[in-house]
Amino acid sequence: MSMNRTQFQPGLSMPEFLKQFGTEAQCEVELRLARWPHGFVCPCCGHPVHSMFKVGAHPTFQCQACRHQTSLIAGTLFQSTKLPLTLWFLAIYFVSQAKISEILFDFELRLELYVTNL
Numbered sequence: 001m002s003m004n005r006t007q008f009q010p011g012l013s014m015p016e017f018l019k020q021f022g023t024e025a026q027c028e029v030e031l032r033l034a035r036w037p038h039g040f041v042c043p044c045c046g047h048p049v050h051s052m053f054k055v056g057a058h059p060t061f062q063c064q065a066c067r068h069q070t071s072l073i074a075g076t077l078f079q080s081t082k083l084p085l086t087l088w089f090l091a092i093y094f095v096s097q098a099k100i101s102e103i104l105f106d107f108e109l110r111l112e113l114y115v116t117n118l
């Protein structure tokens, strides 16, 4: 019988997680590496040379070739959020640490509470 290798990987402890992703800057670096593992590449023209500045809470990248601008969170799960990345990363951590049966049980309880209060 095959085993899901991802599900049985050891997870980070809470102190380890907070040490790695406890600040907004750490989460931004991680998200940037996830989006552009070999460095920024313009989503319009593929040019790698860019300038970076802050608009709002997150870094924005401007392509030096075509002047297209994109923010760190544009086109990601975090697009349009007003919450800090640290909070999203923490939520993802909690979901990733829970067993699927616990998530479904919690969802079932919340659904029952919601239906009961209608």
Ligand SMILES: [Zn+2]
Pocket: 042, 043, 044, 045, 046, 047, 063, 064, 065, 066, 067, 068
């Ligand atoms: Zn470009």
